[in-house]
Amino acid sequence: MGWTTEEFGDSHEGIVGAVLADGSEPKPAYFDIGSGAETYRTSEWWAYDGSVTRPRAAAVRASCSCGWRGPSTPVPWDELDTDGLEELDVSGPRRDWSEHIRAVERQTVPLPADLAGLLNALEDKLIPLAEDAPAAALRAVAALDRLTRRAGREAACVLEEEGDQRWEALGRALGIGADRARSLVTRYLLLR
Numbered sequence: 001m002g003w004t005t006e007e008f009g010d011s012h013e014g015i016v017g018a019v020l021a022d023g024s025e026p027k028p029a030y031f032d033i034g035s036g037a038e039t040y041r042t043s044e045w046w047a048y049d050g051s052v053t054r055p056r057a058a059a060v061r062a063s064c065s066c067g068w069r070g071p072s073t074p075v076p077w078d079e080l081d082t083d084g085l086e087e088l089d090v091s092g093p094r095r096d097w098s099e100h101i102r103a104v105e106r107q108t109v110p111l112p113a114d115l116a117g118l119l120n121a122l123e124d125k126l127i128p129l130a131e132d133a134p135a136a137a138l139r140a141v142a143a144l145d146r147l148t149r150r151a152g153r154e155a156a157c158v159l160e161e162e163g164d165q166r167w168e169a170l171g172r173a174l175g176i177g178a179d180r181a182r183s184l185v186t187r188y189l190l191l192r
Contacts, residue, residue: 002044002065003097010065011176012104014097016090017063018048018055019072025063026055045075045088062093062100066177070096109173149191156188 003014018026029047031040043063050056056077062070073092080087111119122144130137159170167178174181 003094005101008101008104008175009180011171011180012101013065014094014100015043015063016045016060016093017043017069018045018057019059019061020048020055021058023072026057029054045090060088060090060093062097064097064100066104068100070100104175107172108175149188152188153191156185159185160189 004010005012020026025043026048028041028043031042031047032038033040045057045060048054048057057075059072059074061072070093075088126137126140129140167182170185171178171181174184176184
């Protein structure tokens with residue numbers, strides 16, 4: 001299971017990845033999860049324990065789906081029980097990935113301070129309202145949904161009118177990949 005944030009989703013999914021002795025990353029490992037055509041694919045470090053035909057990880061590091069990699073830390077195989085792969089302390093890679101996410105956040109387009117304040121205040125009001133008066137909270141959420149669809153469509157139309165979409169730049173501004181940025185614009189263009 002990878003690490004994600006609600007804002008960036010799978011554009012910045014992090015894992016503790018394996019590093020081989022030569023410094024390279026192994027190819028993804030596949031596991032049969034039962035009868036049928038279902039297989040599980042992972043690049044997480046624990047899959048590279050040297051069993052079956054898979055290589056043994058010499059080190060671990062935080063890996064992000066965007067291509068970012070953190071510093072490597074050696075795996076102390078002689079200190080781990082044969083069945084105790086979960087004993088490896090992965091708090092360092094987790095901190096490295098969290099710092100990467102903070103760097104991504106700093107590179108995104110900033111929200112105007114007054115709007116950020118309104119969003120925070122809205123969250124502070126809506127969450128308790130959902131517990132105390134769920135029908136009122138749903139009414140407020142429906143109104144917000146209508147507003148966000150209108151604003152999203154307007155923003156998407158402006159971007160479309162500019163022509164020559166620069167999906168990479170838009171993705172960076174939003175902290176997501178270019179494909180996801182294009183999908184976001186398309187989704188809002190199709191809303192009525």
